[in-house]
Amino acid sequence: MKMIRRIAKTGPRFWVNLPPISLQVQLTFGIVAFAVVGLGGVTAWTSWNIRQLLVEQHKEKLAEFAQQFSHDVKLYSEMMPREVAVQRVIDKPSEKKSLVWVKNRAGEIIAESVNLRQDIQPNLRNALISYSNMPKKPGVSKIDGRYWVLCGGDFTIGSYNFGKLYMVNDITSEYKIFITLLYRLVFASLFAMILLVSAIAWYIRRSLLPLQQVSRMAATISAAELSDYRLTLERAPSEVEQLANTCNKMLDRLADAWEQQRQFVGNVSHELRTPLTIVHGYLQSTLRRGENLTQLQREGLETASGEAERTIRLLQDLLELARADHGTLHLQLEPIIVNDLMAEVVEMAQSFSRGRIKLEKIDGFLEIKADKNRLKQVLLNLIDNALKYSQADTPILLKADRHKNRVDIAVCDRGPGIPLSHQSRIFERFYRVDEARTRAGGTGLGLAIVKTLVEGMGGTVGVRSQLGEGSTFIVCFPDYL
Incomplete structure (x- = not known):
């Protein structure tokens, strides 16, 4: 039974179905997420504390005032009528910082602060008096564009029920300071986050440079360099x-x-x-x-x-x-006239091609530097390949021309063509596109030898093909003229 070793998958199980992403992206997003959450939490906590410092003291003073107000009214009620006692306590100098009013059980105001009558504009006064969401415990509300700490509830002294007592403090200036500080804190936090993200991304990228260097070096290693090439790094982790x-x-x-x-x-x-x-x-x-x-x-x-x-x-x-x-394949490179070489190749191929080889007229003289016998072998291999995979009555065309600083020699057939997915692999050893090519007598080495010889002589070889329209194999050499 054949044993197959598998490399264990790493990483959280919930990432199994996600597309793979780079380690740099994972580390950057992970650390940045933790940093943003931490910095955001500090910002939120700091904002809450500032609000507590600015607002809570007003709430505490209002709660103390409500308790002291009841005590003072009780004392004054022993010396004068209850309504007069309430107004006298409201008019005390120590209570003038707050807006206070008392409504009887019928909803009529029986006492109110002087500053509520004189210093507050009528529309604002009406808005405060008619405010329906007055909390029993001091809270912050926005009324007519201003911020207030307010509270209200039943007002009873002994067994006597006066009605409702309402107390309000204007904290607009303090609250605006809080909003200004909050905005500055948010902008500072965003700026700090941007700097932090940039620094983290730069540091992670710099830390992963040795891995990228290993990847680049490994990508350049070919089979011929296995015994000579080694990965060398300086100052790597x-x-x-x-x-x-x-x-x-x-x-x-x-x-x-x-x-x-x-x-x-x-x-x-x-x-x-x-x-x-x-x-x-x-x-x-x-x-x-x-x-x-x-x-x-x-x-x-x-x-x-x-x-x-x-x-x-x-x-x-x-x-x-x-x-x-x-490295023992000896090549004798010398200047070659492509026109004469192709004429010789066509003449040699006529014996086994039954006159199917056609040479297109070449404009001018083309000269390259190559091994003459090996280049003949390359062209004959390409012609033999074209003959095998073409219909018996279709011609094989040879042509050559000059493109800028190179000379292109092409062998064209009208065979079935090569699928695009196979074109990048047909020069590999023992590679065949399909079984039909195997039955044609090929060994899968002809094109591999063509590629080896051409590259050994300093040239390149490629193919252009479309299904049903044939294939063109192109051998390119630098122009020697």
Whole structure:
């Protein structure tokens, strides 16, 4: 039973279905959220305390005044009529800071402060007297654009019920100070939050730079550099250094495995090519001298010879790739006239293409620097690929032209085309688009060899294709002229 090791998922379970986001974003938002909540809580607590300091003292004074008022009225009532006693207490100098009025049980005012009669505008006085939400305990309300601490309730001395007693203090100036302080505190908190968020984002980004550096360095490592490339960091945190060391150890293991694989492929290909070449030679010799062979025997020998030849080509391709991987693929770069080279390639391809290769007229002379024999091999591989996947009666077009500082050589066919999702992978080793291409006789190495040879000569190769309209393989080299 095959065992598969899985990497454990980390993170809260409620994030499982969320799209992944960067560590920098997670840390920034998380720390900023905690900082905002904390700073907002401090701001709210400070605002509440300031309000308490500005308002609560008025509430306490009003509550003390109500208690003292009842006591004074009781004393004065022993010496004069009750209504007169109430008015006398209201007119005491110590009580003139508050607005006080008393209503009898019929709702008529029987006593009120002098300042309520003289200092308050009539409309404001009427608004205060007619205010219907008067609380029993001192509270803050906004009446006619001003802020007041007010309270009201039943007024009874002994067994005698006067009616209702109302007391009001104007705290507009204090409350405006509170609002001003609150606005300043909110703006200061917002400014502090912006500075805090900026500082946190900068610090987190700076802290994660070593990880980004590791990612960039790892992204540039190719298979050919596994044994030489190592991740090196300066002044990185210990956790990041540990990650880099772990990656370097992994690169060592990958380099060893890759080297063993290349050696195995090269050795096997080399060892098998010689006996298969001998077998293929004997089969061809037997077919040439086999006048007494029956038709069935001849067909069997021809099939065996064809498979041996295909296997030899496959081993040859593997050897070419193994040499390229080991850096032992020798290329002799020299100036080449593209016009003459393409004429030679077309002439060579006519023997197996049955006249289907067409060379488009080239304007002027095109010159590049490449290995002539290897470039012929590249073009013949592309032509062979085009012939395999095109209808037998459709032509294969070769053309070349100059674009700015480069020369483009194109091989065009009218085959079924290559899906867009496969175009980026067709130059990989042993990659085939579908089973139809496998039945066409391909090994999946032809285009990989084309890419290896072209890039070894300093060029590039690509493909443009649409389904049902054919494919165009383009080999590009710097213009040598």
